[in-house]
Amino acid sequence: MAGKNKDVSCSSIRDRVVLYTTPTVTSVLMAIVFWQLSLYQAQVRELQRHVKLSDATTDSKRFANKEKIDSSVEELLSRYTRATGNDKGTDGAQTLDDYFVRIAEQQLRESLKARCVDNERLCLQGPKGNSGPRGIAGLPGSSGSKGDKGDRGVVGTRGLRGTKGSKGEPGARGASIDPPVFTHKPHDVVSPESGRVEFHCAADGFPTPKIRWLKLDSTLPRSRASISINDTLTIRNVHRHDVGIYVCMAENIFGVARSYANLIVQVPVEFSLVPPSVVTVQPGKNVKLQCLATGHPSPTITWSRVDGVLESGKVNANGSLMLESIKKSDIGQYMCTVRNALGKKTYSFALNLESTEEAAARVTSHLPAVLGIQPRGSVKLQCSGVGPPAPEVYWTKESVRIKSEQKGQLHLKNVSQQDAGIYRCHVVNYLGRDVKEISIVIPEIKFVQRPPTSVSVSASSTIVINCTAQLMHGIPESTQWEFPVQQCRAGSAKKTVLSNGTLVIQDATEWDSGTYLCHAGNKEISAKVEVRVAEDMNWMLTSDSCKGFRQSIYNRSVYYAVSSSTTWNKSKYYHCPVGYYWPCTEEGRKIFNDNSWSGPNSYFGRCGWSSYTYGGGTRYYFRFRDSSSTSAYKHAGNADAYQVQTTSSTSNFAGIICVKE
Structure with missing residues (x-):
């Protein structure tokens, strides 16, 4: 077998074993031999795999694995040498297959020696031998599943206190308690008469100061003055007696601050004193001619001659003209002119020398035969005459004498059809009389297209209202429209007045409802139109015991109108029932201003409500017409007289406040 490399087969081993055993014993022993042989073969394959792995590892790991492999190989070779008695090197050694066969034969013999055969049965196994050397460690297995979380450990001792951190940034400054300080002071205003002026004023402080307006040494013109929610004072249709100093007063519990502004009203010039239309002077006498006027700025007065140059005369500081030693060359027409920044006016009169010869009175003024005056207009007519002796001068209408402010003057103001007619100027002395007639005509204004008394349309419609007028003989007359007062309304449609007097309201909303006036001429005639836009009352809840319209105990003209919806639509116009109107926040603050009143509350628990709830809805807030901007x-749940509050919430809507008209 030496020098050959062949597989260890079962037949070769079985052939050697059969010599020592009976058939039954042989089967058992063969199984044992095969088992041990498979163990050796597995060890050899494992060693070969480690050799390949060691070639692929780093040097340090390769050397460590190689030592283990070499030790295992050395052990196998040593066992082989002991079993065969052969101490040959690797070059002359037998193959591993031969080696394993020899090992199997040796162990078979040892097994036969340790066992006895009785009737083809093996004897009991002998004592276990000593443990062999530990095999090479196998590869690590896959990780097991994660175990259950253990109990929480005991809290450790508190650590050392850390170092103190750096100082933080200073916080925002809180509100301070301060007396009022003006952030905007009113300025002096110059306005023409009939104009519109505004004074603005604002102040800071804590608590927030209250702003009030006063007029120094007088009172505000209440019918023409108003104070807006931002404390702006507005005066409409300014009069000359509105001139003066106005005071803005800011007040809280820590003090009062005042700021002053001057209103200067520009007034056109008006004559306050003029000479008669004819001044008769004796020759050689002195005469003082006075011409005074009012206006703002203060008017200047100048004198001149219509028919020549003013050669002599002295103008005094008060505007009077002094003529001395009157002579024939001084006779003529004189003119007094007054002017200021808004315009000028003139007045002329005649200066005559007194004659020593008496004559019947005669009219010297040139008066037109017919004079037309616009309705509501005014006119001044001067009638003069001569004698001598100096005549009496007066006016009559239909034989009725007219009282004059000045001798020979006819002054008609704000004329109407009743003032039309024949007027006569009478000049009388004891020697005779003279009369001059003038016919005053005041054109009658009539509507050609009179607007309807009422117009009702749905929302988003276009409203067209015709209003045209004319004088006699078909002469067109201008018309003007006066819109409803919209002090606190919002969202009104665009309004246009055409040249022929037609009013057009585009995309009308409920805010455009109200009374419109069409005036012809200088408001000589007027027509009223009531406009109603989609007056929808379906928004109201009427099922509680007060029918959703409870009257206030504190103020019997005030009513609480309940909404069926508890969500407030800020853009919607909520109509009050007929005969009532929806007030603004400013009016509401005047109505509800007594927090000490202990009467019943507004609607809480009343009229069938369960506290704030009725019909499944919770209701807190009754709104005003301009609450969309003021949040009032x-x-x-407050008493009837309790003050107005603010919130912008659209939920818990209760309804609106209505006031009886």
């Missing part, structure tokens, strides 16, 4: 509300 009247709480259903």
